[in-house]
Amino acid sequence: MSRDGSDVPRGGGATYLGMPAFPRAADFPRAADTATRDGRLRANLRHATHTIRAKRARAVAELDDWARLREAGAAIKDRTLRHLDHHLVRLEEAVTRAGGTVHWAADAAEANRIVTDLVRATGEREVVKVKSMATQEIGLNEALAESGIRAYETDLAELIVQLGDDLPSHILVPAIHRDRGEIRDIFRDRMASWGRPAPEGLTDRPAELAEAARQHLREKFLRAKVGVSGANFMVAETGTLVVVESEGNGRMCLTLPETLISVVGIEKTVPTWRDLEVFLQLLPRSSTAERMNPYTSMWTGTTDGDGPRVFHLVLLDNGRTDTLADQVGRQALRCIRCSACLNVCPVYERAGGHAYGSPYPGPIGAILTPQLRGLASPLEESLPYASSLCGACFEVCPVAIDIPEVLVHLRERVAEGGEVTVRGTRTVIRPAKRHATERAAMRAARWAFDHPDALRRGQRILSRTRRLQPRRLPGPGRAWTDSRELPAVPAESFRDWWARTRGGTS
Amino acid sequence: MSGGTSRERILGRVRRALADVPREERPEDHPVVRDYLRVHGERSPAETLDLLAGNLADYRALVHRVDAAGLPALLARLLAERGAHRVLAPAGLPRGWLRDARVDVLSDTPALTARELDVVDSVVTGCALAIAETGTLVLDAGPGQGRRALTLVPDHHLCVVRTADQVVDSVPQALERLAPVAARPLTWVSGPSATSDIELDRVEGVHGPRTLEVLLVAGDPRPV
Numbered sequence: 001m002s003r004d005g006s007d008v009p010r011g012g013g014a015t016y017l018g019m020p021a022f023p024r025a026a027d028f029p030r031a032a033d034t035a036t037r038d039g040r041l042r043a044n045l046r047h048a049t050h051t052i053r054a055k056r057a058r059a060v061a062e063l064d065d066w067a068r069l070r071e072a073g074a075a076i077k078d079r080t081l082r083h084l085d086h087h088l089v090r091l092e093e094a095v096t097r098a099g100g101t102v103h104w105a106a107d108a109a110e111a112n113r114i115v116t117d118l119v120r121a122t123g124e125r126e127v128v129k130v131k132s133m134a135t136q137e138i139g140l141n142e143a144l145a146e147s148g149i150r151a152y153e154t155d156l157a158e159l160i161v162q163l164g165d166d167l168p169s170h171i172l173v174p175a176i177h178r179d180r181g182e183i184r185d186i187f188r189d190r191m192a193s194w195g196r197p198a199p200e201g202l203t204d205r206p207a208e209l210a211e212a213a214r215q216h217l218r219e220k221f222l223r224a225k226v227g228v229s230g231a232n233f234m235v236a237e238t239g240t241l242v243v244v245e246s247e248g249n250g251r252m253c254l255t256l257p258e259t260l261i262s263v264v265g266i267e268k269t270v271p272t273w274r275d276l277e278v279f280l281q282l283l284p285r286s287s288t289a290e291r292m293n294p295y296t297s298m299w300t301g302t303t304d305g306d307g308p309r310v311f312h313l314v315l316l317d318n319g320r321t322d323t324l325a326d327q328v329g330r331q332a333l334r335c336i337r338c339s340a341c342l343n344v345c346p347v348y349e350r351a352g353g354h355a356y357g358s359p360y361p362g363p364i365g366a367i368l369t370p371q372l373r374g375l376a377s378p379l380e381e382s383l384p385y386a387s388s389l390c391g392a393c394f395e396v397c398p399v400a401i402d403i404p405e406v407l408v409h410l411r412e413r414v415a416e417g418g419e420v421t422v423r424g425t426r427t428v429i430r431p432a433k434r435h436a437t438e439r440a441a442m443r444a445a446r447w448a449f450d451h452p453d454a455l456r457r458g459q460r461i462l463s464r465t466r467r468l469q470p471r472r473l474p475g476p477g478r479a480w481t482d483s484r485e486l487p488a489v490p491a492e493s494f495r496d497w498w499a500r501t502r503g504g505t506s
Numbered sequence: 507m508s509g510g511t512s513r514e515r516i517l518g519r520v521r522r523a524l525a526d527v528p529r530e531e532r533p534e535d536h537p538v539v540r541d542y543l544r545v546h547g548e549r550s551p552a553e554t555l556d557l558l559a560g561n562l563a564d565y566r567a568l569v570h571r572v573d574a575a576g577l578p579a580l581l582a583r584l585l586a587e588r589g590a591h592r593v594l595a596p597a598g599l600p601r602g603w604l605r606d607a608r609v610d611v612l613s614d615t616p617a618l619t620a621r622e623l624d625v626v627d628s629v630v631t632g633c634a635l636a637i638a639e640t641g642t643l644v645l646d647a648g649p650g651q652g653r654r655a656l657t658l659v660p661d662h663h664l665c666v667v668r669t670a671d672q673v674v675d676s677v678p679q680a681l682e683r684l685a686p687v688a689a690r691p692l693t694w695v696s697g698p699s700a701t702s703d704i705e706l707d708r709v710e711g712v713h714g715p716r717t718l719e720v721l722l723v724a725g726d727p728r729p730v
């Protein structure tokens with residue numbers, strides 16, 4: 001295996017639409033329009049989301065106190081966010097006391113620089129990675145490649161995506177858009193250029209494909225000197241990091257290398273050890289629809305004779321503090337990345353993950369990306385419109401993020417302008433030009449929010465105000481309604497609408 | 507190095523972002539109502555054990571029940587059925603457990619590399635506790651469990667649970683019990699490694715042990 005990095009695949013075609021430094025797609029509706037025409041993609045997505053959705057409902061129904069756990073989960077996250085500075089300082093102290101080193105990264109470039117320097121200091125030219133949204137968000141693999149460091153994704157789905165020179169399309173099942181035949185072809189054609197080739201005569205049986213991945217990656221785990229991870233939770237009180245996973249590749253990356261570097265968004269903090277009792281019930285049931293996921297790893301700094309001898313924690317801001325500054329939008333920072341909102345979203349089901357132009361697809365992406373990046377381009381401006389406001393995402397969210405509320409809030413920001421925080425500085429943005437005609441509709445929406453009873457009755461706002469909406473949305477909304485896959489504003493309640501259409505193609 | 511200044515910058519941004527939070531509010535003031543259940547349902551110890559066994563099996567672990575005296579013979583049989591030759595024993599594993607097994611017992615030493623672990627057939631460990639409601643085993647690197655790599659690299663893991671004092675009902679109970687050892691590396695295991703990444707078909711065994719056998723032992727197997 002070459003170690004000089006000269007054979008690092010460059011990932012030429014694989015860029016998120018709208019990722020800085022790459023050519024941007026115009027906006028969500030245009031990207032979605034392309035995706036909705038891809039029959040196979042839609043069939044794969046539909047099968048997957050419907051399967052997970054039904055399983056999840058059963059896993060959740062097993063717990064009589066789900067609603068109370070959900071309330072507690074939301075409250076713990078709010079409690080944390082309201083004093084995030086305090087908890088971050090405590091976390092830093094605890095991790096340092098336990099033998100770790102804490103770094104702070106204000107943005108993606110700084111985080112990438114820190115990680116690249118840390119890897120370089122080890123003298124290694126390759127790292128093994130466990131799936132992490134934060135490192136996708138900052139484009140770490142590409143940054144490492146520029147310095148001649150090869151990052152191996154080790155999650156089965158991420159491996160499929162990486163070998164296929166592709167992009168993840170789902171938080172939990174990133175290769176959800178690939179079927180088994182495609183996966184077999186990718187393994188057969190591409191494994192050899194990344195390491196151990198696929199076995200001769202590989203078929204498309206899932207067990208065989210998994211075995212091929214096991215063999216291909218084991219060789220990398222056994223020689224890896226540096227591991228890179230994210231984390232699902234960080235406990236400020238104890239300095240403990242938690243990674244929740246299924247395959248065991250996480251355990252490999254967290255345990256076998258000599259150096260571990262974890263890049264984690266600052267909002268992943270929880271105050272106390274006890275708080276895990278809520279999230280370790282909410283997360284597995286809500287994401288993989290399991291009572292408990294196969295493996296959960298918890299570590300605190302370093303431990304003599306067990307696991308990495310060197311541990312670095314990189315705390316990532318990259319737009320999170322800007323999101324925190326928005327009193328309506330900050331609830332997006334409660335997100336535990338379970339992906340339940342994707343699986344119930346009729347827009348996601350049709351558009352697919354890539355149309356959202358970031359590692360955060362679906363409803364959470366529609367509210368998180370415009371806040372993390374700011375309303376910086378037509379893509380971010382169009383994302384708050386990537387929804388029919390049916391409210392299904394809010395209903396399933398295990399930390400009760402009112403995604404429709406944030407969507408409407410962001411639409412108002414797009415249409416009317418107003419105060420936002422960009423890289424820590426308060427600025428007033430002007431209305432996006434094309435949205436002028438929509439301001440009247442936004443005023444109507446605001447009326448509904450000023451009258452919470454109307455909301456509480458369970459009919460989401462736009463069905464109440466729909467007569468005030470143009471039939472075809474102006475601006476990015478127009479292109480979206482042009483794909484004609486969904487009513488832009490359902491006149492009926494979500495349940496009725498869903499029962500009637502059942503996700504059919506109309 | 508921009509680390510120091512970025513720390514101050516981020517903390518400063520956080521504080522400005524939270525200008526709406528009243529100055530006098532303390533970190534624990536925002537209410538968190540913990541009226542969720544500590545245990546889901548009422549069960550006798552025997553029922554809890556049945557639930558554990560059922561949930562373990564549901565996630566494709568192989569479950570065996572035995573009393574303390576029968577443990578060495580059961581381990582010997584399971585290892586023989588598996589065709590295991592080299593069996594790894596973490597420090598602190600009661601010596602008697604493997605006395606009937608016709609295998610080479612390899613005691614863990616820090617010098618054993620991951621590559622050497624990769625050619626071991628099976629590993630036998632105890633655990634810190636087991637959670638009935640979720641079918642979960644928790645390892646805390648204590649005696650008889652060893653470092654994390656031991657239960658990760660080999661393909662076959664046999665885990666002994668003392669039913670008398672190592673089974674809890676629920677996740678909240680487990681975390682409460684684990685609080686004193688929170689600083690240790692903890693591994694929660696619920697069934698063998700699995701993936702659903704290929705068209706959502708669950709496939710057992712990607713990177714961790716593909717076979718997980720759980721031995722629920724009545725009585726105290728330590729002196730065995």
Ligand code: SF4
Binds near residue numbers: 335337339342
């Ligand atoms: S927004 Fe809620 S439902 Fe969606 S991924 Fe985050 S926690 Fe899950």
